[in-house]
Amino acid sequence: MTRPGGGGPGIPMGGVPGEKARSFKPSVKRLGGRLATRRLSLVVIFAAAVGSVVLTALSPRILGHATDIIFSGVIGKSLPDGVSKAQAVAGLRERGDGTFADMVSSMNVTPGTGVDFGALGSTLTLVLVLYVASALLAWLMSLLLNVTVQSTVRELRTEVEDKIHRLPLRYFDTTPRGELLSRVTNDIDNVSQSLQQTISQLLNSLLMVIAILVMMLIISPLLSLIAIITVPLAVLATAMVAKRSKPHFLAQWKSTGALNAQVEEAFTGHEVIKVFGRAQEVADRFDERNESLYASSWRAQFISGIIMPTIMFLGNLNYVAIAVVGGLRVASGSLSLGEVQAFIQYSRQFTQPLTQIGSMFNLMQSGVASAERIFDILDAEVEDADPESPKVPVGDAGEVTVDDVSFSYRDDAPLIEALSLTARPGHMVAIVGPTGAGKTTVVNLLMRFYDVDSGTISLDGVETRDMTRADLRERTGMVLQDSWLFGGTIRENIAYGDPDADDAAVMAAARAGHVDHFVSILPDGYDTVIDEEGGGVSAGEKQLITIARAFLAQPRLLILDEATSSVDTRTELLIQKAMQALRADRTSFVIAHRLSTVRDADTILVMEGGKIVEQGSHDELIDARGAYFRLYNSQFAGTVTADTDG
Template identity: 45%
Template sequence: MSDKRKEEPQMRPAMPMGRGNFGRGNMPVQKAKDFKGTLYRLTHYLKPHKYRLLAVLLATILSTVFGIVAPDLMGKATTILFNGATGHGMQFGAILHILLVLAILYIFSSLFTYVQQYVMAGVAQKTVYELRKQVNDKLSRLPLKFYDGRPNGDILSRFINDFDNISNTLQQSLAQLISAVVTFVGVIVMMLTISPLMTLVVVLTLPLSIIVTRVIAKKSQVFFKGQQRSLGKLNAHVEEMYTGHKIVKVYGHEKKSINQFKEINEQLYGFAWKSQYVSGLIMPLMNFIGNIGYLLVSVIGGLLVMKRAIEIGDIQAFIQYARQFSQPITQLSSISNIVQSTIASAERVFELLDEMEEVAEPKDATVIETPKGEVQFEHVQFGYKSDAPLIEDMNIDVKAGQTIAIVGPTGAGKTTLVNLLMRFYELNGGKITIDGKDITHLKRSNLRSLFGMVLQDTWLFNGTIMDNIAYGREGASEEEVIQAAKSAYADRFIRTLPDGYNTILNEEASNISQGQKQLLTIARAILSNPSILILDEATSSVDTRTEVLIQKAMNELMSGRTSFVIAHRLSTIREADLILVMNHGKVVEQGNHHALLAKGGFYAELYNSQFTANSASNVVRVI
């Protein structure tokens, strides 16, 4: 497992924030390369919802303002009670009126909070829905070289984790950001109306809180990075050990594996408890600083009450405001990290949307209604890199119904030829025609519907055997699926399974054998009834008996169809109509088996080397 994979930071969905969220705020934050540009681009997706966002803004402001006014009214009620208790007469009507107003304020505050969350949830989900839809459509338009050059995990991470990150931030953090700003401004205004002197005392504690937070955050950041790095190593180790579980058991590496796990787990434990311990110091220290502020406020407030500068209820209201004063600062600190991570996620999503797409189809793209299967390569040139040509001036003429074998050493360009044929890659020069029509003038969907593929690496999805075979042709009936399975010699083994055609294959289809998987893919190809067939050494990893069955099924599948057979074992393609011998991207020889052997060239060398190797192998078995 590469170090890059082990140490890759894991994107996690944003979580709701509260006063105790410092630990998360100190986690390593992934930052965007172009923060402003990405933020501006993301806001474009919010433009269709501008009126809803306006409603969210208004609801958040009203909800926050109602919450800010409440302590001032409670202070007034306290003053009335205090005055009544000291012999000035109890004004129950005034107290009742204040309590009624407070109840209305709290109800409206809750109502507007609900409206804000409801509307914002709709905006967030619709925005992410549209963005996800665009990315999904984009992925279907990207060329094969994009997928060849990207790890599947990276694409999945962008499509799942990054979208979750954006969704949660839009739904939660945006409203919290507005609320935090309004609360911060509102609380300062209300404190100033009560006592500028006490406000100054509270504000002076702010720089001390910031300094303490920064110092501790800087120290904890080192441990959090170590924690993420160790977590990545642990995940990679566990994945490797469980994926290769049989190999580990066979070679007796269980003890070594356990020791490795213990070592990495101890590293993770060390970083984890240190990071949590250090970041956990923030809240107690913040509370300590806050309590010093409350102490000073209480002393100064008491002196001001004695001098009749303020009322007793004003102290109560001010202390409540002082407690609210640190909350928006805490929220803004946490939100800033989450916003950074979210913009980074958005940037990764936009990178997908900006990827180079497949060459657009011409407006007058045609279809082949009744394909014959004639294929011509005319002066074809291709290279994965412009300065490193792989195929130069390739010319091939394939008649309908012929079987064409493509042979050659590893890296000769055999699979590349097939990818060009199906237009997964674009040519650098020359052209390929099917039934006389240039494939670049055909609709891609029509072009690819002409082909059926049976590859060495079988692909079956999590579902029933019936569904996996039916994948070959949309709308196929149950009878057609069963007939295709019979033609592929798969019906017999399917019926021996507990649930027959309704047997569910797991994600890796490991609950059936390799040969059985191959028979199912052949059945799928038979059902699709293609005009041109591509076979890529479909029998290389199965036993001899199963190979015979697969060869029978393939012979039936190839009957009357143009077939391209990529072969590594040359003994399997002796009956091919035409054998293309490739080396370094060029067709160095072509002809039938007997003609190429008689020529005594590159094919004869390959064939004889395999024959010699097989003979030696048989001798070893006998000895």
């Protein structure tokens, strides 16, 4: 069979889709655009951040005033009592202590008077109020930012989920499930964490840099110039490191997706791996991809981690220069001790947000790399839209007409060419042929999982491309070779075929699908809970549940793709009898390898190389002694010839 995603013609397998890395700026702009839809919250967040930063920036200056009060009190106590400040300064100059005299002349000091504790208490109380108000505004900003970011990520996750349902089957055929799961889970979570942490840190840090710079300029333009010298050096270092770390973060998340795909594949096929003794090979492949993830991760983290120590080193050099020059300015009387103390505190606070901005680039690069992988999904080409004025077949006869249909998965590898057939209402059409002949592809075209390249497929006289996909599939029931169950009870899994069905209808479908004979011996019966992998029931029992689900749907068009391949011969005979009742007045397409299951088909289509080479009833095809005759003999007479290989 041609099985999309399973090695069918034209379908590339096993690789992560090629990723073309976009630049940093467009991805950040795109994320920012999603946040910008909540303008009111962003305005309040920004206002709260500004208020918090301004109050925080004012505090060191006021604390410097408290230092001046204490220092003035200590100096004043050391001067003679009963003289004026001018007389005390003159006396100091007469003693030859000119430097001390210059410092006293610039101070607000009263000779003989100690520390003014009343003024000191009022100043410290004001600082405490500023710190409390700043903390409350910061808390408000954090709360609103958390709500804004999480709401944005929730919408992003919803949009990705919606997009996945609108992607064509071709996308899933060419994308490993583990890779897709990694993008939908790991990458979205990483974007959430990155937005939450970086926006808060960057907003605070940028505002703090501006506020502190203003305060430093007010205190001393000269010292401010010394402090600012380190800024372009820090920005240059950050930009260089960020540029070098970006490719490694992309490689890190790409390797994460590949590793997840490997783990998902190994866990799903665990029994097969054990049976064929390939555990070591799987382990080696895991080690290889794990090593690739390790290499890209440590490079990304190491290179981006250089930013913080570099900025800290520049900040320490800046601190030494300010301390030396500031001390000289205090000695000359140009600045007070409190002003220099406040400036040194500002200089440390000035380098701290720069350090935080640098360290945030680590997280930002990782988050943007994940965002780009998510945008790859959102930008993927979706299915062609349904027609604006869809047609609806008149009646529910279920006649299917395939007229001169051609289709290929790749332009350079033709698969189905000039296929024509007619399935009459109530007829059973069996499709047989060697592997790769195009049997499952025909089903995919009937269901519009893929659209034909040329020709038409019609249901009751209406071309399927003129119908909505929902309408087409609502009229169709399908049972695949690979059964799919979801986590829930057996009753719920059967009812999936028709959510509006009552319990009596569910039980009738279960009996028709021969589910009842094994459910009756289960302790909880139809309320037995099974997991997503169908744990607790055998492969054949899972298949019976999916068949009962199709019975319950009561479709006009029934498609069975090796639907009885997992059941025993006796159960298969029972199901075939049930199928005969189900197929009454319905058109059915049956794909089968075991030709014994299709002997009673009204029409048997024999496919080879994407073409129908024979068609007719079982007896007619046996009498023709052609391709079907050879296939039949290969199964029941043991005469395998070169013509039947495929």
